[in-house]
Amino acid sequence: MITLRNITLRRGAKIVLDDASVTLQPGEKIGLVGRNGAGKSSLFALLTDRLQSDKGEVDIPRQWAVGEVAQNMPETAESATDFVLAGDVRLMAARKALEDAEVLEDGHAMADAHALLMDAGAFDAKPRAQALLMGLGFKGEQVEAPVNSFSGGWRMRLQLARALMCPAELMLLDEPTNHLDLDALVWLEAWLQRYDGTLIIISHDREFLDAITKVTLHLDEAKLHRYGGNYTAFEAMRAERMEQQQAAFGKQQERIAHLQKFIDRFKAKASKAKQAQSRVKALERMEKLAPVLASADFNFEFREPLNLPNPMLMFDEVACGYEVDGVENIIVRGINRSVLAGQRIGILGANGQGKSTVVKTVARMHRALGGKITEGKGLTIGYFAQQEMDVLRPDEGPLSHMVRLAKECSPNAREQELRDFLGQFRFVGDMVNQQVGSLSGGEKARLVLAMLVWQRPNLLLLDEPTNHLDLNTREALSMALNEFEGTVMLVSHDRALLREVCDEFWLVSKGEVAPFDGDLDDYQRWLLDQSKEAAKAAKDAAKQAAKNGGKAGAAMASTTPAPVAAAAPAAKPAVREDRKLSGQARQKLAEQTKPLRREMEGIDAKLNKLADERSNIEAELASGKASPTQIADLGKRLKGIHDELEAAELRWLELSAEVDAIYAAG
Known part of the structure; x- marks a missing residue:
């Protein structure tokens, strides 16, 4: 188990933990919650020895491996699969x-070593790594792409996959859902539910925490408070605890006032001096309770739109996409x-299907590549980009952003008015001139929200607005959207926000946009069904590959041309003639590729033979009956088998490529 005893931890002048203690049992799934800046990430650093406590003891079993998501952006030319495989420290x-x-x-x-x-699990390590990548949204062709070919958000997914690959007894995940779409989030949620180690998660996603955690650890005022339950249960228990604490504080204040009143009245009288002195001592011995100081809530609202065109938008055979080099x-x-x-539309769809592309097209960031978008008269769009820096300038401060925006929307606005407005979004004092590039993710998100509110839009386009928002700010956004009188189009992996805001859904899938007939629970079941079907297909392909000789069978399954379907019995003469010609062409191609296919069949037989020999040697080594001399010989033979397999599989792939080239040319 993990035990923290009387821990004090300072970061500079700030006390992050003050005489804090807690015990966590093996196998528990714990949600670590607290306001932004409370010190949650510092606690993770303490658990991984990146920070040392100023006082107290941290006890974690020495034999435990610890897995966590590295925060640095990887820069390497190795493939995504190899990068993730490197997370398995035992395998490496x-x-x-x-x-x-x-x-x-x-x-x-x-x-x-064998x-x-x-x-x-070396012999299925690569499929396991690629299954993690596919679950987190990578496509088949991307799993072998170099790491440095991916954008920042995708590289953080690679870091997450690498952490999950680690066979760890303790897993520490700090905001693992920030760069995930809803389909990847649902997959990760199911994966973590099956994880049998000890798990501590920092997250601002209420439903994610509720689905996975059974214990909540609240970091508040430099103290750790353990609650037995998920986040929703924690909220209820904490509210009750605060109510009891406030009631106890009130009673104590009444008692103190009563004692002080007696002391003040009788301390000068000789006949009552003894009783007065005893009450002074009672006051000194009394352990003073602190009042409940609730964190200040963050609230804002969207201003009433100047007009509400209806319809706001009309799509007529619209095509969305992007241009690269023309x-x-x-x-x-x-x-x-x-x-x-007044519509509240949630835009759903698996990763890479085009949700953000549709939103960017509506936001005029991309032009429509076909069809026509008709905008209602007086349409005013407020756009929250998934990457905040798409709409922010890193070398300018919040006030500069507001001044420039005011020139476009309200040229009569005074600077003090803009400063007061920014103060509503917690930009006070010198923060209004701090360069945006140095702000935290949550601060950047609040600035974008401030700019949206100032524009007074009638159509809000929100693409993953909660990525860097804490729970309080997410709740404030939800309330503001529900009170907004205009139209909302929302892309988000935050299911609580989608449930609370949206009353209908569009599904972007297979190159189309269609209404989704169901709620979020239906969509989540649909995603899991899709994932199960993909997993079953991959499993069946792997079994077939094993029968056909490892990689060779898998490659053959992907490269052999599909058989030509049989023609319908009642075909017209012209169709029969076409079929005759195509049959002749197939026969010619078959003759050309016959020697190559014959050699491939021979390699398949050799691969099967080598695989059987390897299994027999491994079984003999595992039996423990081999003598030291035999063990040495068997070890060398395993190395020889490995080399032969590599050479045979390489030759099979070369022959397969030649067969493909002949079919392509024919």
Whole structure:
């Protein structure tokens, strides 16, 4: 178990933990909550020895491996799969042991290293790594792409996958959902529910915490308070605790006032001096209770729009996408929808289907690549970009942003009015001139919200607005959106926000936009069904690949041309003639590729034979009956089998590429 005893932790002049103690049991799933800046990430650093406490003890079992998401942005040309595989420290150690043994030509060490590789699950490690990547939204062709070819958000997903790959007894996840779409979030939620180690999560996603955690650890006023329950249960228990604390404080204040009144009245009288002195001592011995000081809530509201055109938008066969070097790449086409005044539309869809592209097209960030978008007269759009820096300037301060915006929207606004307005969003004093590039993610998000409110829009386009918002600010946003009189189009992985704000959903899928007939629970079930189908298909392909000889079978499944479907029995003569010609072409291609396919069949047989031999050697090593000399010989033979398999699989892939080239040319 994890035990923190009387911990005091300072960061500069700030006390993060003050004589804090808590005990966490093995296998517990814990949500670590507290306001922004309370010190949650510092507590993680304490648990991983990146920080040392000023006082007290931290006790974590020495044998526990700890997994966490690295916050640095990886910059490497290695493939996404190899980068994630490197997160499995046991596998990497076993591989290193085998490399060292091979250099020394030490058969005993080779056999030991192969045993370590078996324990680490080396033979299915790559599929496991790629399953993590696919679950987090990477496409089939992306799993072998170089890490430095991905954007920042995708690289953070790679870091998350690498952390999940680690066989850890303790997993620390700091805002793991920030860069995820809803489909990836649902997958991660299911994965963490199955995780059997100890898990501590920092998150501002209420439903995510409720689905996974059974314990809530609240960091407040430099103290740690443990609650048995998920986030919703924690809120109820904390409210009750605060009410009891406030009642106890009130009673104590009444008692203090009563004692002080007696002391003040009788301390000068000789006949009552003794009683007065005893009450003075009672006051001194009394442990003073502190009043409940609730954190100041953050609230804001969108101003009433000047007008509400209806319809606000009309899509007529609209195609959305982007251009690269003058080449159009259409992602979604054929949109025929209307957006009416007062609608609350949640935009759903798996990662990469084009949700953000649709929003950017409506926001005029991208031009429509086809069809026509008709805007209602007086349409005013407020756009919250998924990447806040798309609409912010890093070298300017919040006040400069507001001054520039006021020149466009309300040229008569005075600077003091703009300063007062920013103060409503917690930009006070010198913060109004602090460069945006140095602000935290939450501060940038609040600035974008302030700019939206000032524009007085009648259509709000919000693309993942909660990525850097704490729970209080998310609740304030939800309340403001519910009171907003205009139209909302929302892309978000925050299910609580979608439930509270949206009354209908659009699904972006397979290049189309269509209404989704159901609620968020229906959509989540649909996502899980899709994930199960994909997993089953991958599992079946893996089984088939194993039958066909490992990688060769998998490659064959992906590269062999699909069989031509049988023609309908009642075909016209012209169709029969076409079929005859195509049959002749197929026969010609078959003759051309026959020698290549024959060699591939021979390689398949060899691969199966080598795989069987490897299994027999591994079984013999595992039995413990082999003599030291036999172990050394078997270890060397395993190395030879490994090399033969690599060479045979490489030759199979070369032949497969030649067959593909012949079919493509024909």
